[in-house]
Amino acid sequence: MDELPVDLLHWLIAVSPIALLLVLLAVLGWKAPQAGPIGMFLGAATALIFFRTPLETLAASVGAGVWDAVFVLLVIWPAILLYRVADSAGALVALRNGIEKFSRNKLFLVLAFGWVFASFLQGIAGFGVPIAVVAPLLVAIGVKPVLAVVIPLIGHAWANLFGTLGVGWLATLQVVDLEDEVASAAQAAILLWVVNLLGGLMIAWVFGRWKALVHAIPFILAISLIHGGVQLGVVFFSPVLSTFLAGTIALLALYPLSRWSRYSEPAEEVEDRPAMAEESDQPEDEQKPVMSFTWSLLPYAVLTVSSIIALAIPPITSVLGAVEFGPSFAETETGYGVTNDDVAPYSPLAPFTHPGTFLLIAAGATWIVYRAKGFYSAWRDKVGKQPIWGQTAGDAIPASIAIVSFLVLAKILDFSGQTDVLALGIAAIAPPLVFAFAANFIGVLGAFMTSSSTASNVLFSQLQLTVAESEELSSAAIIGAQSAGGAIGNAIAPANIVLGTTTAGIIGQEGAVLRRTLPWAGATAVVVGAVTLLLLMF
Amino acid sequence: MNKLVLQGIALLLILLALPLASLGTLGDVMWLIVGSLILTAIGGLTPPVLKFVGNDDDDKESQ
Numbered sequence: 001m002d003e004l005p006v007d008l009l010h011w012l013i014a015v016s017p018i019a020l021l022l023v024l025l026a027v028l029g030w031k032a033p034q035a036g037p038i039g040m041f042l043g044a045a046t047a048l049i050f051f052r053t054p055l056e057t058l059a060a061s062v063g064a065g066v067w068d069a070v071f072v073l074l075v076i077w078p079a080i081l082l083y084r085v086a087d088s089a090g091a092l093v094a095l096r097n098g099i100e101k102f103s104r105n106k107l108f109l110v111l112a113f114g115w116v117f118a119s120f121l122q123g124i125a126g127f128g129v130p131i132a133v134v135a136p137l138l139v140a141i142g143v144k145p146v147l148a149v150v151i152p153l154i155g156h157a158w159a160n161l162f163g164t165l166g167v168g169w170l171a172t173l174q175v176v177d178l179e180d181e182v183a184s185a186a187q188a189a190i191l192l193w194v195v196n197l198l199g200g201l202m203i204a205w206v207f208g209r210w211k212a213l214v215h216a217i218p219f220i221l222a223i224s225l226i227h228g229g230v231q232l233g234v235v236f237f238s239p240v241l242s243t244f245l246a247g248t249i250a251l252l253a254l255y256p257l258s259r260w261s262r263y264s265e266p267a268e269e270v271e272d273r274p275a276m277a278e279e280s281d282q283p284e285d286e287q288k289p290v291m292s293f294t295w296s297l298l299p300y301a302v303l304t305v306s307s308i309i310a311l312a313i314p315p316i317t318s319v320l321g322a323v324e325f326g327p328s329f330a331e332t333e334t335g336y337g338v339t340n341d342d343v344a345p346y347s348p349l350a351p352f353t354h355p356g357t358f359l360l361i362a363a364g365a366t367w368i369v370y371r372a373k374g375f376y377s378a379w380r381d382k383v384g385k386q387p388i389w390g391q392t393a394g395d396a397i398p399a400s401i402a403i404v405s406f407l408v409l410a411k412i413l414d415f416s417g418q419t420d421v422l423a424l425g426i427a428a429i430a431p432p433l434v435f436a437f438a439a440n441f442i443g444v445l446g447a448f449m450t451s452s453s454t455a456s457n458v459l460f461s462q463l464q465l466t467v468a469e470s471e472e473l474s475s476a477a478i479i480g481a482q483s484a485g486g487a488i489g490n491a492i493a494p495a496n497i498v499l500g501t502t503t504a505g506i507i508g509q510e511g512a513v514l515r516r517t518l519p520w521a522g523a524t525a526v527v528v529g530a531v532t533l534l535l536l537m538f
Numbered sequence: 539m540n541k542l543v544l545q546g547i548a549l550l551l552i553l554l555a556l557p558l559a560s561l562g563t564l565g566d567v568m569w570l571i572v573g574s575l576i577l578t579a580i581g582g583l584t585p586p587v588l589k590f591v592g593n594d595d596d597d598k599e600s601q
Contacts, residue, residue, distance in 0.1 A: 033545070034589045037582035056563055059571040062578050063559030066552060327560040397545045401585055404552050408578070 004336040004417045004424075011425040013050050014418035017043035017409060018449060021494070026515050031508040032498045033398040036405030043409045047416035052335025060329045061415035064346055065408030067327055071349065072127055072403050072451070072495050073396075076502065078359035079132035080399075081392045082299055083503050085363045088386035089375035090289050091296040092140040098293025099141060106142065107207050107216055107270060108263040113137050114151035115203050116223060116250050119163075119196075122156045123247035124307045125355035126164035126454075128499040130156040132359075133300070135504040146509055147275045149500030150516045151203050153491045158196035159243045160453040160487040161188055162231060164355075165311055166240025168454040172483065176461045180476055182236060187480030187535055189235045189242070191440070191528050193228030195487055198524045200224055206516075208270040215267045219257060226250045244312065290378040291370075298369060303362040310353055320352035338417035399502040402510075403451075403495045410450040414459060419449070423463050432471040436536055437529035439464055439478050443485020444492075444525050451495030453486030474536055481532045488524050491517045541588055548584035551577045 017039045024035035047053035047061075086092060103109055117137075118130040131152045138148035161168045162185075169185065178184050200223060204216040230246035257263055289296070310320055326345030333339045351357060367388075370376055380386060413419045423442050430438055442464065446456025461482055468478035490496055497510045497517075555574040562570030 030589075031585075033585045036585075038586055040582055041579075055568075055571055055575065056566070059555075059559040059574045060563045062574060063556045063563070066556040066559075070553075070556075327556060328564055329560055330563040330566070332563065393546070394542055397542060397549055398585070400549050401545060401552070401581075404549070405582060408552075 001335070001337045004338060004420060006421055006424045006428055008425075010050065010421050013046050014413065014421045014425075016046060017413065018445075021406075021409075022514075025494070025511045026518065027511075029511045031398070032402035032494060032501070032510040033405075033507075035510075036402045036409070036494065040405040040409040040412070043412040043416075043418070047412050047418065051338075051416040051418055053416040054332075054334065056330075057332040057334055057340065057415050058412065060332045060340065061411040062408050063327060063329060064415070065411035066404055067347060068411065068450075068455075069400075069404040069407040069495075071347075071354070072407070072499075073400050074349075074354055074356035075127040075129055075132060075359065076399055076403065076499055077392070077396050078356045078363055079129065079499070079503055080395050081388070082133075082303075082359050082363040082366070083136050084386075084388045084392050085367045085370070086296070086299050087136075088379065088388050089291065089370040090287070090379040090383070091291060091299070091366075091370070091375075092136065093287070094289035094291045094293055094296035095137070096140045096142070097289055098296060101293070103258045103264050104266045105263045106273070106276060107204065107212050107267050108219065108258065109141055110138065110143060110151060110207050110275065111200065111203055111216060111219060111223075112254050112258075113141070114143075115155035115200050116247075116254055118152040118156040119159045119227060119243075120247035120251045122159035122163040123244040124163075124165065124304070124311055125358065126160070126167060127355050128451075128496045129355045129359065131496050131500040132503045133303070135500040139504050142276050144275060144277050145504045145506045146512045146516070147206055148504050149497065149506070149513045151206060151275075153496060153500060153513070153517050154199045154202050154206075154520055157487050157491045158192045158199055158227065159247060160490050161192060161457075161483045162235065162239050162243040163247075165244060166242075168457060168483070168486070169239050171454045172457040172461050172479070175458050176465050176479065178465075178475065178479065183476040184479045185235045185239045186232065187474075187476045188483040189228070189232040190535065191480050191484035191531060192487055193224070193232060194528055194531055195484055195524055196227045197224045198520070198527060202520050207275040208267075208273045211270045211272070212267070215262075215270055219263060222257065223250050223253065226253055287379075287382040290382065291373070291375050295370075295373070295375070299362045299366040302365045303358055306358045306361050307355065310358065317353060321350045323352055324348035324350040332415065334415075334417055336417055338415070338420065340415050395502050395505075395507065398507055399498045402498045406451055406494045406498075410455070413449060419446075419459055420463070423460055427463070427467040432473055433533060433536075435467060435471060436473055436478065436481070436532055439468075439481035440485030440488065440528045440532060441525050443482040443487075444489040444521060445485075447486045447489020448492050448494070451490075451493035453483070453490050456486035456489060457483060477532055477535045480535070481528065484528050485525060488521050488528065492521045544584055544588060548581040551581035555581070
């Protein structure tokens with residue numbers, strides 16, 4: 001049997017579905033539900049024609065991709081439902097009015113929601129929950145919808161490896177045998193600190209360019225010290241709790257920071273605010289809310305408390321996580337000897353610890369309480385009928401098609417060996433230090449393809465380790481770089497972008513979002529590459 | 539049939555491909571394997587086809 005062809009022609013063929021997707025989304029402005037299937041079809045065609053993939057393997061990859069997508073759909077549907085349940089009672093209007101009494105500094109609020117709260121949510125719940133929840137909150141406080149998606153995408157990225165109570169890190173340990181787990185975790189934490197700091201700086205820049213950056217610097221440095229410093233410190237003892245603790249402490253730090261007059265009063269010197277919708281874009285006839293600020297916080301409070309109870313208390317997590325199920329697939333192989341083991345079950349789903357369950361609980365509890373308090377009828381009398389279920393399906397169906405097609409494409413590329421060709425090709429031509437610099441780019445690629453930093457690590461960690469060992473590079477630094485790249489890649493991950501555009505009410509503008517997050521991801525990957533070289537030297 | 543209903547059917551077809559693919563590969567049943575791929579193809583083709591033949595008025599992005 002011939003070996004997997006790692007040559008320029010096959011590398012270009014393997015990258016073509018990803019390149020096509022980028023062109024359709026970012027250049028031609030196609031909507032994600034239209035672009036995703038085209039990329040999927042091209043990936044299937046290249047697999048069948050150029051990578052000797054039989055129909056059985058293709059079908060198994062389709063099935064696995066659909067199942068991977070189910071994980072994300074179980075977030076997106078409840079997230080949209082939660083948004084509609086809250087919005088139909090006027091909760092987002094009440095939330096915005098209440099927040100403006102808490103702090104009148106819009107830059108502070110954008111950083112608080114888009115960076116600090118998004119990071120906190122990533123600490124406890126993954127699968128895009130921070131983007132799905134925070135994007136509409138930012139719209140509610142007056143951020144332009146496209147940027148309301150861009151900001152949490154960038155703000156939450158650093159928290160992906162050790163977030164969700166360490167799921168990404170634990171998955172990495174399952175696929176690679178690390179000589180020194182603590183050193184690898186620490187080096188990853190150092191690189192993720194860089195991602196965190198660059199995320200905070202970028203959000204301030206997006207808000208109001210240099211003047212916003214200067215105004216926000218003390219805030220950014222304080223929060224980054226907490227995020228990065230606590231994560232790095234705790235990672236030596238408990239990687240799985242490191243991001244959760246860092247995110248929680250930073251969230252609590254918002255209160256004293258908001259009492260500082262610099263951040264409680266409007267930032268008058270920041271005159272130019274490209275992130276904010278014009279005052280005239282706010283509806284002039286906006287009605288007074290029918291609920292208090294406290295009631296408007298109900299959905300987020302229920303979400304946070306239920307997630308913490310279920311996921312941060314080990315005995316409860318153990319009981320709830322015992323129920324799991326998933327499909328099974330037989331072993332498959334391609335004509336180039338790429339084997340995919342039989343799995344029974346494949347990627348089992350634990351419904352009672354899945355973030356979608358907590359979103360559903362939050363939506364259900366909110367609906368019951370708001371209905372009992374009469375908020376729906378009161379808001380309907382002011383603004384007219386606000387359908388919940390119809391709007392939810394209308395938003396979620398197109399987004400679901402996009403997400404399914406992206407993840408099926410990722411699995412097709414994986415099962416057919418095209419993913420291996422991409423990574424091996426980079427490793428083959430790069431001298432050791434160039435490879436070390438590029439290692440995090442491979443992680444970015446993996447997260448872009450799969451919309452998951454966990455999946456990126458599962459796909460590429462072993463390959464990265466193998467190359468690191470053959471090039472006599474520090475495996476801790478290279479795995480750290482892979483992990484940091486996977487985190488960065490979440491900011492450009494198509495499924496995450498679709499989550500955000502859907503809950504922000506701008507489905508179809510995925511290209512506009514990607515055009516803004518892609519430069520940040522690229523620049524951050526360059527800096528992380530440089531820091532990786534420093535880590536290798538010292 | 540409106541666009542949303544067609545998209546909903548497309549999504550259901552793709553989701554239905556999952557059990558067919560699983561059963562097909564486990565039992566090495568070719569018609570299930572081919573069936574799963576056909577369902578995925580039909581479901582996947584729907585949104586691009588709707589883009590070109592439907593009234594996709596909101597195709598242009600707004601900034």
